[in-house]
Amino acid sequence: MQLYGYWRSSATYRVRIALSLKNISYQSIEINLIEKGGEQHSDYFHALNPTELVPVLVDGGLRINQSMVILDYLDEHYPQPLLVPITGEQRYLIRSLAQDIAVDIHPLNNLRVQQFLTHQMKVKECDKQKWLKYWIMEGFESLDEKLKPLAGKFCVGADVTLVDVCLAPQVYNALRVGVDMTKYPTLNRVYQTLMQHPAFIAAQPENQTGAPTN
Ligand SMILES: N[C@@H](CCC(=O)N[C@@H](CS)C(=O)NCC(=O)O)C(=O)O
Structure with a gap:
């Protein structure tokens, strides 16, 4: 599993917390949002997410942007501990x-x-x-x-x-x-x-x- 993100990005920070809570090992790939006009605008990252925002999670053939959807994915596939209960109001x-x-x-x-x-x-x-x-x-x-x-x-x-x-x-x-x-x-x-x-x-x-x- 690879997480494309930036140390100071709060959306990436959300995903890191979940990965850490669930004890999932992953490779962190830094996309520097500041230097040289921002690596999020590079051809390399644009190909990964044309919205040019981090985070992006890659797991095998699956690629997900939007931190809240990544968190849903992690809860479904790595339910210990759950961040959102499966049932109940x-x-x-x-x-x-x-x-x-x-x-x-x-x-x-x-x-x-x-x-x-x-x-x-x-x-x-x-x-x-x-x-x-x-x-x-x-x-x-x-x-x-x-x-x-x-x-x-x-x-x-x-x-x-x-x-x-x-x-x-x-x-x-x-x-x-x-x-x-x-x-x-x-x-x-x-x-x-x-x-x-x-x-x-x-x-x-x-x-x-x-x-x-x-
Ligand atoms: N709704 C998106 C927001 C992603 C987002 O805003 N990422 C910021 C960092 S927290 C970003 O990549 N900013 C780069 C920019 O504004 O150029 C998510 O939750 O993943």
Whole structure:
């Protein structure tokens, strides 16, 4: 199994967490999103995913992009531990909370959106930072409210679910742009717990090849 991704990409980070939780061995292939204009735009990567976004998972003859679909694939083929229960109403809740992050928050902060704001819209750096923070804070406010009655040790109860897999990378992004996580006590508490979990530690951006060492 090969994972094409980037150490700082939050969508790749989601997949790394799942691979690590499920103890799946894989080869990590770095696509540097920053240097030389971004390797995601190279002919080599374009042939793999014409959308020019990471991650892409290759397993034998199968090639999947979209991190949430990759996570579905991993849950189906490597069910220990499951990120989404197979039966019961809670699976819909877990999926919708995960999508609150992956579909409604994350895309507004993506690199290509930031690059468009800077180069095409001529938005000043301080206003771009305002944009990044605003959309994360807007999403975190309602997410914190939703998780308050649901959270146990993790986002939904006592076990790690797909919501935690999406939360950790999004909080990582939030901290990078200076969001004050104390405003979101439930998210903050669960994030602190996740950062002690061995599978999450192994998947952290700073623990990947390609990350700066200092
Ligand atoms: N919906 C996609 C989003 C993928 C995505 O946005 N990837 C980012 C990194 S987190 C990327 O490759 N950005 C490159 C760019 O914007 O040029 C997924 O979940 O896989």
